[in-house]
Amino acid sequence: MFPLPITHTVIMDPTPAPELYRQPGMAISQMDLAWRRFLDQELRMPFGPFPETQVNSVLTLMDQLREHLGPKLRVPLTQPTVDGAIQLAWDAGRHYLDIDVFSDGTMQWFYRDRQTKELDGSPDDARATGIPPELVRRLEVVLS
Amino acid sequence: MLPARGTDLAEEKTVFRLIREDGRFIPPGARVPNGAAFEPSDDDKQEAQATNTPVRVSCWDTDLTTVGQAKSLRPDRGPTLPFGLRVSDLVEIRKIMEPRLRVVSDPLDPPKGAGSEGHCGIEGLDRPTGGDKKRHKAKLDEVALKAFPLPESRVIPTTESPEVADEAANAGTSAQSLEGSGPTTADQQKQLARAKPIALRRWLAGAVVLTFALTAILMNLPGREGQRLRAAKLEAEKQVGAVRAKAVETIAQALEESEKAENPPLQSPSPSPRGFVFIGLCDRLWSHTFFDGVPPCDTIVPPGGVIISASRGIKVRAALPSRGRFATEVGRLAKGQQARLVRLHAVTVLDAPGPHLYWGEIEWLPHEPGRGP
Numbered sequence: 001m002f003p004l005p006i007t008h009t010v011i012m013d014p015t016p017a018p019e020l021y022r023q024p025g026m027a028i029s030q031m032d033l034a035w036r037r038f039l040d041q042e043l044r045m046p047f048g049p050f051p052e053t054q055v056n057s058v059l060t061l062m063d064q065l066r067e068h069l070g071p072k073l074r075v076p077l078t079q080p081t082v083d084g085a086i087q088l089a090w091d092a093g094r095h096y097l098d099i100d101v102f103s104d105g106t107m108q109w110f111y112r113d114r115q116t117k118e119l120d121g122s123p124d125d126a127r128a129t130g131i132p133p134e135l136v137r138r139l140e141v142v143l144s
Numbered sequence: 145m146l147p148a149r150g151t152d153l154a155e156e157k158t159v160f161r162l163i164r165e166d167g168r169f170i171p172p173g174a175r176v177p178n179g180a181a182f183e184p185s186d187d188d189k190q191e192a193q194a195t196n197t198p199v200r201v202s203c204w205d206t207d208l209t210t211v212g213q214a215k216s217l218r219p220d221r222g223p224t225l226p227f228g229l230r231v232s233d234l235v236e237i238r239k240i241m242e243p244r245l246r247v248v249s250d251p252l253d254p255p256k257g258a259g260s261e262g263h264c265g266i267e268g269l270d271r272p273t274g275g276d277k278k279r280h281k282a283k284l285d286e287v288a289l290k291a292f293p294l295p296e297s298r299v300i301p302t303t304e305s306p307e308v309a310d311e312a313a314n315a316g317t318s319a320q321s322l323e324g325s326g327p328t329t330a331d332q333q334k335q336l337a338r339a340k341p342i343a344l345r346r347w348l349a350g351a352v353v354l355t356f357a358l359t360a361i362l363m364n365l366p367g368r369e370g371q372r373l374r375a376a377k378l379e380a381e382k383q384v385g386a387v388r389a390k391a392v393e394t395i396a397q398a399l400e401e402s403e404k405a406e407n408p409p410l411q412s413p414s415p416s417p418r419g420f421v422f423i424g425l426c427d428r429l430w431s432h433t434f435f436d437g438v439p440p441c442d443t444i445v446p447p448g449g450v451i452i453s454a455s456r457g458i459k460v461r462a463a464l465p466s467r468g469r470f471a472t473e474v475g476r477l478a479k480g481q482q483a484r485l486v487r488l489h490a491v492t493v494l495d496a497p498g499p500h501l502y503w504g505e506i507e508w509l510p511h512e513p514g515r516g517p
Contacts, residue, residue, distance in 0.1 A: 031171055038169040048167065077178065078169040082185045091175040096285060098178070110281045114289070119278040 035075045043078075043086060050086060050103070057105045058086050061131070068136045072143045095142040099135070102127060111138040147208075147249035147261060150197070155232040159203040159247055159264050160294045162214055162224035177227055177291055179284030184270045200250060200265025203229065211294060213259025217252065226294040233290040234266065241283045244268030419460035419474050423488065423504040434458050438485065438504075449486040449507065454479055464489055464503050475508070482509055 036059075042048045044055040058078075066073050076088040085100035085108075099109045106127035111120040120138055122128060153159065163181045170176055184199045192199040204214045211226045218224075231247050238245035245268035252260035269287065271280040424433030429440070435452040439445060454477040463471035477483060487505040 035169055035171070042167055042169075075169075075171045077171065077174040077176065079180060080167055081180050082183045087180055089174075089178050089180075091178065096178075098180075098281075110278060112278075112282050112285055114285075117282075119282055121278050121281075124277045 031075045035078065038078065043080070049080070053105065054086060054101065054103045057107075058088065058101050061099065061101060061107065062088070064131055065136070065139065068131070069140060069143060073139075074143060090139065090142045092142045095138075097135075097139055097142045105129065109135050109138075111135075111142075147205075147251055149250055149253070150248050153205065153231050153247045153249065153264060155235055157231045157247070158206045158228050159231065159266075160206055160211065160214070160226045160228045161201070161203040161266075161291070162211075162218065162221060162226055164221060165223040165225050175288075176225075177288050179281055179288045181227070181291075182266070182269050182284045182287050189270065198244070198267040199270040200248070200267050201269045202250075203247070203264050203266055204259070205249070205262040205264050206294075207262070209259035209262025213257070214262075217256050217259060217263075227291040228294040229266075229287070229291055234287065237283070237286050237290070238268070241279075241286060242268045244272075245283075418486070418505060418507050419462065420464050420471070420489075420503050420505055421454075421458055421460050421477065421483075423485075423502040426502050435485075435504075445485055445488055449484040451482050451509075452485045452504070452506070453482045460506065483507065484509060 039055050039058065040047075043050045045051055048055075062073070074090065076090050079087050079089075081087045081100055083100075085102050087098055087100050089098035090096070094115045095111070095113055097109065097111045099107050101107045104127075106129055108122040108125075108127055109132075110122070112118070120134065161181070163177050168176075182201055184201050188201055189199050191197075206228065209217075214226070215221075215224060229247075234245055234247055245266070247264055247266050250263050250265040252263045255261065266287075269284065271277065421434075423435055423438055424430055426433075430438065434455055436455055437450060437452045439450055456479050458477050459473050460475040460477060461471040462474045483506040485504045485506055489503045489505065
């Protein structure tokens with residue numbers, strides 16, 4: 001008998017799949033599920049250092065970006081920053097973009113075109129609550 | 145003798161920085177580290193204030209400290225990954241982006257163990273008061289672009305010290321030879337513990353290289369012998385596919401059979417218009433399913449659900465399984481019986497890659513009396 005009995009089965013994400021991916025045709029990839037599990041098990045309190053509201057802000061942000069960008073939105077490098085934010089970063093070689101999500105639900109973003117040295121992002125120390133159109137436009141370039 | 149604190153490192157030097165491995169989600173192809181790994185922490189800033197020195201981000205001189213030594217000197221950091229930086233690269237960045245950027249000696253004083261003298265600091269990575277944040281982040285990004293992964297056992301013996309030589313020798317020694325060296329001290333035991341994963345990694349790397357090499361040779365062999373070997377390779381690949389398919393089938397069978405096992409119910413039986421059934425295995429496409437008419441697993445179930453038909457008898461449960469236990473059986477779908485699928489739930493087997501298990505939330509159809517609860 002193949003040694004994978006039901007006793008080794010765990011619910012990875014009991015959230016109904018339709019709520020994870022709100023639009024038809026969006027792939028339920030292993031990566032997306034693994035990312036959500038990482039947020040739950042390594043970042044969200046009590047297992048991780050970040051309050052639930054901050055992790056939820058990250059999920060909401062990704063949902064909103066998905067609405068704008070559709071299936072081309074890739075799972076980002078996700079990590080804590082020294083100033084208590086959760087950072088989402090996409091690096092496409094020439095183009096780089098990151099978003100820092102803070103505990104109060106606000107965020108800052110940064111974009112760099114490494115070839116032309118063009119910079120964009122949140123004004124110094126200003127934090128936004130919504131998604132600026134410029135961020136979507138820049139992220140679209142990074143993901144293209 | 146300790147290097148003088150605050151003196152610039154020579155341009156031909158290489159330093160490395162330990163970056164935390166845990167608490168980080170790294171999707172395939174993502175570049176690590178990024179600029180965030182070089183942002184000075186609050187501790188770095190406080191230490192600078194306390195010592196009246198520029199803010200320094202910690203790193204280590206590869207000539208004086210091995211990765212293993214640096215890790216043991218900073219045990220509170222948890223699992224870390226070493227990334228190298230050439231001082232000459234930082235000098236280039238200094239010329240175009242940040243005149244304050246420099247790497248200086250900053251030996252641990254008092255020394256905390258072997259390798260303490262190799263501690264250094266990178267200055268100029270903090271954001272100047274009133275400085276533009278985007279330019280600051282661009283600078284950190286540029287530094288991160290110059291970082292490269294450093295093997296755990298990496299030592300660059302340009303000015304070899306006895307400790308460096310010892311560590312290099314140990315890293316190159318197999319776990320077996322260390323084990324066979326008789327009584328060990330605590331330090332030797334630590335080295336042994338480090339050497340085992342190194343030896344295993346080397347063995348695995350060797351196996352991978354050998355596999356690629358053999359494949360390359362097979363694919364380039366001329367004539368009939370090459371054709372025969374290529375055919376044999378294709379046949380072997382087919383067999384691997386068949387084994388995988390068999391494994392998937394067996395998982396499904398195991399799921400079914402284990403339903404007969406003594407799993408205590410999770411919930412008390414209660415009549416419900418809805419239930420949960422094991423739908424099948426899917427990795428973007430269904431590789432195995434117990435139902436006909438199931439929508440692709442990478443799409444949402446449309447509002448109102450879809451009608452599916454059981455291709456074999458299957459139990460209906462009160463809830464999703466959890467921690468290897470099934471919930472109470474609330475009914476059974478007979479072969480060919482229809483139900484309305486309203487939601488799909490993704491479940492997995494341990495952390496193994498491969499197809500997900502999918503369970504469906506179903507509604508009994510009213511024209512099937514006696515089948516439901």
